[in-house]
Amino acid sequence: MRDVRLTISADAWRGVQKLLHDHQRFLVAKIRWRATRSGSEALVDVAHIMAEVPRGGDRPPLDDFLVIGVENSERLASSAVELMRRVRPQSSQAAITLVLSTTTLGHWDGAVSLEGKIDSLGGFRITGPGPVEVSQQAPLAEHDSTGLFSRLRGAVGETVYQRLRRAVVVQIGASRNGALCAQMLASLGIARLRLCDGDLLQPENLDGMPGVSRGSIGRPKAEAVADTILRARDDLAVTCGNYSVLSPEAAALFGESCDLVVTCVDDDAARVAAGLLAKKMNVAHLDIATSVSNRPTLPHAIIGDSRLFLPRHGCCACTPPLTPEERESILYRLAAPPNTLQRGTMPAWSEQRAGSLITINAATVSAGIGSWLDLLAGTLRTSFWQRLDWIPGEGLRLNSAAVDAAKECPFCKVGEQ
Ligand SMILES: [Zn+2]
Numbered sequence: 395m396r397d398v399r400l401t402i403s404a405d406a407w408r409g410v411q412k413l414l415h416d417h418q419r420f421l422v423a424k425i426r427w428r429a430t431r432s433g434s435e436a437l438v439d440v441a442h443i444m445a446e447v448p449r450g451g452d453r454p455p456l457d458d459f460l461v462i463g464v465e466n467s468e469r470l471a472s473s474a475v476e477l478m479r480r481v482r483p484q485s486s487q488a489a490i491t492l493v494l495s496t497t498t499l500g501h502w503d504g505a506v507s508l509e510g511k512i513d514s515l516g517g518f519r520i521t522g523p524g525p526v527e528v529s530q531q532a533p534l535a536e537h538d539s540t541g542l543f544s545r546l547r548g549a550v551g552e553t554v555y556q557r558l559r560r561a562v563v564v565q566i567g568a569s570r571n572g573a574l575c576a577q578m579l580a581s582l583g584i585a586r587l588r589l590c591d592g593d594l595l596q597p598e599n600l601d602g603m604p605g606v607s608r609g610s611i612g613r614p615k616a617e618a619v620a621d622t623i624l625r626a627r628d629d630l631a632v633t634c635g636n637y638s639v640l641s642p643e644a645a646a647l648f649g650e651s652c653d654l655v656v657t658c659v660d661d662d663a664a665r666v667a668a669g670l671l672a673k674k675m676n677v678a679h680l681d682i683a684t685s686v687s688n689r690p691t692l693p694h695a696i697i698g699d700s701r702l703f704l705p706r707h708g709c710c711a712c713t714p715p716l717t718p719e720e721r722e723s724i725l726y727r728l729a730a731p732p733n734t735l736q737r738g739t740m741p742a743w744s745e746q747r748a749g750s751l752i753t754i755n756a757a758t759v760s761a762g763i764g765s766w767l768d769l770l771a772g773t774l775r776t777s778f779w780q781r782l783d784w785i786p787g788e789g790l791r792l793n794s795a796a797v798d799a800a801k802e803c804p805f806c807k808v809g810e811q
Contacts, residue, residue: 397433398506399651400460400490400518401676403705404775406441407520410494413443413464420444421462425490428674431649433516436460436490437676439706450483458488465493465503474505478512485510492518521653521676521705543583554770555583557653562586564647566639566668567658568615569593570602570750571682573622574759575658577605580623580630582763587623588647590635591615602752639664639671640727648675654766656680657710658759662720663727665710666805670728673705673806678769681710682762684755688748696751696784698758701777701797702765706807708777712800757790758782 423441504515605622768774
């Protein structure tokens with residue numbers, strides 16, 4: 395049987411609290427599937443409490459579903475296989491059962507039924523705030539004899555440290571903010587980085603990309619940045635894609651599940667496309683953007699925005715809202731076949747911006763990644779927008795707020811891909 399992994403949204407997982415108070419009940423959810431290179435990923439967005447064991451025969455023949463129960467329910471057997479036998483999925487249905495222990499924290503048992511055959515579940519994870527990795531693998535048995543991460547471990551605590559050491563991040567954009575972001579993620583000990591950028595390195599990029607050498611001019615940006623990271627973290631698995639997230643090749647970046655999607659790009663269509671992929675994979679999306687206006691007398695001439703979106707709780711199209719024209723242009727580009735010429739004319743780069751400043755870039759990247767650490771720790775539980783505003787002579791001003799999806803946002807809706 396192919397390896398099956400289960401990913402449950404934090405929204406759906408909240409229902410487990412009710413099961414812990416009432417052991418007679420079950421949490422039931424519809425499953426959608428995503429093929430991965432090594433098997434399949436079952437994704438759950440929303441779940442409902444039911445008072446009775448759901449039966450396969452009561453559901454439509456092509457309805458795939460998840461049932462969660464707790465082990466000491468009087469009416470429930472203690473294993474996931476026994477629960478599956480009670481659920482009795484039809485042979486045309488795929489079902490997953492999960493039995494949680496109420497006596498031993500973190501213990502669980504999972505079963506998968508595919509085409510009438512029952513097997514054990516490889517593991518599952520909950521995306522969203524807090525300590526969420528739940529799998530049968532033991533914590534990393536890391537005897538950090540080198541002391542490489544001892545300061546980090548002390549600063550973030552054991553739970554966040556373990557999550558960082560297993561984290562897989564997909565990052566779109568490897569220019570100025572992208573280089574800083576990738577380097578900071580590597581320093582935080584993540585396990586794997588999948589990095590893409592369709593551009594080649596130009597001489598004017600170098601002053602904002604520490605560690606990238608002149609000898610890399612003309613090379614793909616993603617590869618140039620990967621080289622700087624690997625010098626310090628030769629154990630980090632880095633995959634480079636020399637293409638835009640809007641190109642068909644970008645599907646390769648999302649072949650396996652990940653823990654975070656980051657965008658450091660100049661293009662709203664790329665931001666929205668990456669956000670849609672993050673939503674599809676049920677993981678958070680962090681967008682980093684900075685700008686230095688060519689009209690320094692105006693307020694907000696040097697600004698940075700970091701926006702961390704939980705799936706279905708806001709996106710780059712609705713928080714803040716794009717204009718209808720901008721939104722229409724994005725929809726056109728997302729729907730356009732590959733290599734289609736872009737409509738209209740792109741404004742010249744210098745019409746809008748005076749340049750780029752590594753100081754505001756570094757501050758914004760730090761703020762954004764800091765909010766991801768808070769999400770991993772569970773101290774942040776919402777989508778979160780931080781606006782950094784450098785006021786000449788006064789220093790940094792920070793505005794931050796919890797945010798959520800706009801009501802009619804077509805990109806945030808549940809079920810839309
Ligand atoms: Zn939205």
